Amino acid sequence: MSIRNISAEGSWFIEFNTPFSWHVRGVKRVLYSGTTKYQRVAVVEFEDLGKALILDGKVQSSFYDEFVYHESLVHPVMITHPNPRRVLILGGGEGATAREVLRHRSVEEVVMVDIDNEVLRLVKEYLPEMSQGVFEDSRFKLVIDDGRKFLERSRDKYDVIILDLTDPLEGGPSYLLYTVEFYSIVRDRLSDDGLMVTQATSTSYSLRTFATIYRTIASVFPIARAYQVYMHSFDSTWGFVIGSKRLDPASLSLEDVNGRIRERIGKELRFYEGDIHRALFALPKHIRAVLEDKSIMPATDKNPTFLPA
Amino acid sequence: MSIRNISAEGSWFIEFNTPFSWHVRGVKRVLYSGTTKYQRVAVVEFEDLGKALILDGKVQSSFYDEFVYHESLVHPVMITHPNPRRVLILGGGEGATAREVLRHRSVEEVVMVDIDNEVLRLVKEYLPEMSQGVFEDSRFKLVIDDGRKFLERSRDKYDVIILDLTDPLEGGPSYLLYTVEFYSIVRDRLSDDGLMVTQATSTSYSLRTFATIYRTIASVFPIARAYQVYMHSFDSTWGFVIGSKRLDPASLSLEDVNGRIRERIGKELRFYEGDIHRALFALPKHIRAVLEDKSIMPATDKNPTFLPA
Amino acid sequence: MSIRNISAEGSWFIEFNTPFSWHVRGVKRVLYSGTTKYQRVAVVEFEDLGKALILDGKVQSSFYDEFVYHESLVHPVMITHPNPRRVLILGGGEGATAREVLRHRSVEEVVMVDIDNEVLRLVKEYLPEMSQGVFEDSRFKLVIDDGRKFLERSRDKYDVIILDLTDPLEGGPSYLLYTVEFYSIVRDRLSDDGLMVTQATSTSYSLRTFATIYRTIASVFPIARAYQVYMHSFDSTWGFVIGSKRLDPASLSLEDVNGRIRERIGKELRFYEGDIHRALFALPKHIRAVLEDKSIMPATDKNPTFLPA
C-alpha cells in the first residue's frame, strides 16, 4: 500500500480519545456532513470499517462491529428479565438497538425516545441497514423528545429501559442523563423485575468516568453490574452498567443464557451467547479496583461527570 | 482552543507533500465527495482556508488565496503580450483562470478545454464564487475534451496558451501534458508574439520536477522563464514556467507592468502588480542552481516526469 | 488540555496498524533511538502509557499494561502444565516473560534465546522495571542466538516453550518462526506433557494472520487453542496460540486455575486468574469462523505468512 494510494482521497477522520492519544482513519467517502439543532453529524464510509455514524466527532457505530455494540448493550438485560414485554429506549438513533430488542418474541412494545429528529432522518436515508425496517414495525413507537423530560412526565412502567446515549460531554446533550437524580426517575419507571442498562464510555480511555457511572447506579439500585466488550470501531474496550431492582445478570449460567436465546429468539445471534455473557462480566482486577474506589463519588445534577477532554 | 473544539467535527484533510512531510487541515464541512470518470473530487470547507476544491487528494485552490495562484498564473504572460486577443486555457476547471484572463479588455475570445465535465458541474454548483459568471460571458467558449487531442486537431492560433493542469502524477490524467512533444504542439498553435505558461508543481517539495518542466520548455521555446509564488493553501512555494516565442517577461520594468494593468484592466488587481512581477522572477541561487543542472533531461512522451510519491 | 500543551514537545509516535488506521501517541521524552544489527529501536516515555519499548515502529510493551500481555502469554500454558520445570523462551527481550515464568516455584531452569544483544543492553539500561532482576536469577540462562538455529542444534527437552517474538514482517527477523517446519522443531523439543505458546498478532487488524498461525499450529500439534486479550498499548485485541501434545488448557475450570496459582505461585497475580483464563478463550463467533476457514493454509518456509502492510 503506497502513500499515493493513501493520499488518493486525502480525507481522514481523527478521533481524539485523549489529547495525547488519537486514532486516524481513512475515509473513502463522506455521505453527509452537517449540523443539527443538537449536534454535528457526519455519515462516512471508512476504508476499513465501512459506513459509520459520527456525532460530535465520535464514532457512534460502524458496519464493522455495530452488532457487537448493540447486542452487548441490549441482550444481557433482556435475557436476564424472565419475560420482557414493554421496553423503553432513550437515544438509539440508528434504530439498531430497537432492532435487537425486537428479536425477543416476548416484546409487545418498544418506545424509542430520541431528541434529534434530524439524525433519525439521516439514519433512515443513509444507514437503512442499521434499522432493518424496525421503524415500520407495529410494536415500535417513536417519540421525538428530551429523554429525561419524557420520563419525568411519563407514568408508564417498563420491564427494561435501555440508555443508548452519547457520552457525557461538557456542553453536550447527554451529561444530565448520567446522574443520581436521573437514574432515580428511571428506577421509578421500572416494573418490579425491571432492569436498566446504559452505555458507560470507554473503560480504557475514561475508566474513572466508567467507575463514576457504576457507582452512581449502585447508589440508586439494589443491584448494579458493570461489564465491557472490545469495540474495534471505538478503538478500545467499551463499558456498560446495569441497574436492577431484583434480578442479577451475573448469576445466569452459560446454559441459562443459551437456553433463553433459543426459546425467546429462536436462532443464534451474531455475537452474544452464553460464554460471551460470562466473559463480558469478567472484569480484570485493575478495573475492579477503580470500580470499588470509594473516593469516586456518584454523579449528581449539581456535580455531573464529564468525559476528560 | 481546546481539544474538544478540535475534535468537534473530527474530519480532517491530509495532504501528503512527501511520504515524510504531510499537512493536516481541519475540515468544517464536506460539501461533496465522490469520483468522476477521471479523478476523485472533494469540495470541502476548511476551518482556516474556507471552501476548496480537491482533486485526487491535492488541494487545487481555496478561497483563502486562489487569487494569488490565478493572478500569478495568468497575468505575467498576459501583461507581457502587447495585445492578447485569443487565449486558450487547458484545464482550469474552477473558471477562475478564465476570470482573470477576461479582466484584460483586449481579449476577444477565451477557449477553455477541460476533460472532466463532472468537475465543471460541481464547481458551478458548489464554488460559483470562483468563476464569477465567466461561464456565461459571451467571449467565453467551453470545450469538453482531452487538451492534447484538442490541440492536435486544432488549426487555430492563440496569443496566449495557459496550462492550468493537475500535477504529473503516475497514472494521472495530466503527465503527458508536460513533455517536449506536447510543448511543441503548443508552440505551433501560438501566434508570432505568443506565450504559454504552465503551473509547474511545488518548488519546495518537487524542485527537480519543477526544473525538469523548465528544461523541457527551454528545449522547445527560444525564451523560457521560471518563477514562483508562495501559496499558503499548497503549503509551499509554487512554480510556473513560461515559454515564449519572442517576448521576455523578465525584461518588463515595474512601471511597464503597472502601466499595462492600468490601460488594459483599468483597476488594481488583488495581488499582481509591478513589484510583485519582479519578485516572482527573483529565484534564489539554490533554485537557480537546479534549473541549470544539465543532468536533468527534458521530459518526453517516452520518459515523462512524475511527481515523487 | 490546550493545543499549547499538546505542542509543547511536538514529538509523537504513529503506529500504522493498517495503511488506513493509525494510532497517534504523544511522546513525553525519547530516552533512546537508534538502529541495531537487526532492527530499529526506540525507548520512549509516552504521555499516557509511560515508558515503552518500540521495535521497527511497533510498540512491544509499555508500563501501562505490559503485565496484561506477559501474564496472558505465560500463565495459561504454565498453569496447564502440571509441573513445569524447564522452560525455554525465544525472544522476550524485555525480560518480563522470564519474570512471569520464574513466579512458578516449580521452575528449575529458564533458558532465554534472543538474537539481539543490543536490545538486551538497552532494556537493562532504560527499562530495568520490566525484568525486575531476572537477568541475575540463578535459574535464568541467557543465550544470544538465532532462536530457530538454537532449537535445531539443541537436543534438550522443555516442559514449556514460549515464543515471544516480533510480528512476521516481510524482511523482518521473525517470519520464519511462524511456519510448519519451525513448529515441528518446537514440538520435538517438548516433553510428553509439553506445551508451546506464541504471540499471534492482532485479532482486530490482522485476523487472517492470527488464523493462519492457529491453523499452522493445529496442523502440527494434536491440540491447538487460540485466545485473545485486549491490549491498550497495542490499540487492539491481541492473539495467542497454544500448541499442546496432550493437555488441554480450555478444559481447566475456574477453580483449577485459581488453585494452581495459589499452590504454585503463592499469591495473586495482577491480571491472570480463573475467570480471566475462561474469558481469554471465549472467542466471538466471527473470529471462530475465520479460525475454521479451511481456505486458510498453514504457513510454510516456502509460503510464510506476513502481516498485511
Add this chain to the structure above:
Amino acid sequence: MSIRNISAEGSWFIEFNTPFSWHVRGVKRVLYSGTTKYQRVAVVEFEDLGKALILDGKVQSSFYDEFVYHESLVHPVMITHPNPRRVLILGGGEGATAREVLRHRSVEEVVMVDIDNEVLRLVKEYLPEMSQGVFEDSRFKLVIDDGRKFLERSRDKYDVIILDLTDPLEGGPSYLLYTVEFYSIVRDRLSDDGLMVTQATSTSYSLRTFATIYRTIASVFPIARAYQVYMHSFDSTWGFVIGSKRLDPASLSLEDVNGRIRERIGKELRFYEGDIHRALFALPKHIRAVLEDKSIMPATDKNPTFLPA
C-alpha cells in the same frame, strides 16, 4: 515509498501552526530530548530537513534552510548600515546568526546574549555545523543573561542589534521582548546610524502578530520596514521587522546591495543578494493592508502580543 518504510521508525514531529493546521514530519533519529530551566529542547534528524533544533515544540532551524533564515535576518540591516562595527545579538542560540554577522569584515565585536546556557551546550554538542566555530572567534563575546535585563543595565552603544528570539508565547521566555518599552530600550542602545531587526513570526499563520510587531516598532523608530521570506522548515512565509534611526533599507538599489556584499564580505552568500533584498520587501497588498490597519495597537508590557494558540 510504502507504509512499511514510513512506519519503520514510527517517530514523528507535529508542529501545530494553528489548532486546525498542523505539519507532520518524519523523524529519522532523535539525538536529544529534554527540558532546560527555560524550555523543552529537542535535537532531531528529520527525514527531509536533516538535523534541526526544536524549542517548545517549534522548529527553530534546520540544515535544509537555516541559511535562508539567518541570512534574511542578518544581512538586510548589516548591509544597510554603512560601517557596522559593534553588533549585539539577543538570543541566537545556534550561533548561526553570529556566524553571518562575522562575515562582515567591518565587524570588530559581536556580543551574543542568550538566557539558556543548556541550549548553547546542546547546540555545540549536536549542531556544531551551525556555529562553524564562531564561539571561538576572538571578536565574539557570549553573555548568559536575560536579554532585556542585560540591555537595561548596559550603557554600551551598538551599530546593529539583532533580536533572534523565540515567538511571543504566553508564559514563554520572550513575550516581553516584543513591546514598546523594550524597543525603546533597544533604540537607546543604538548609535546614530543604528538599526535593529527582529524575527516577527509567520506572516501566514499569525499575520496579526506580525502586524502588531511592525506597528509597535513603527511607534518607537522613525523608520520601520517589514519584510518576509519563505521558510520551508517553518512551513510558511516568515516575517521580520527593522527599526532604524536614520537609514532606510528599502532605499537600497540592487546594485548598492551587491556592491556592499562584494566590498564588505568579499564573496557571494548562499541566499542573500541584490534582487533577493528587493524581493524580501515586496509585500503583497493583502499583507500591507493588515500592516496599515490602525485598529491594531502597539504591544506594551501591560498588553503584550501573543501568538494565537
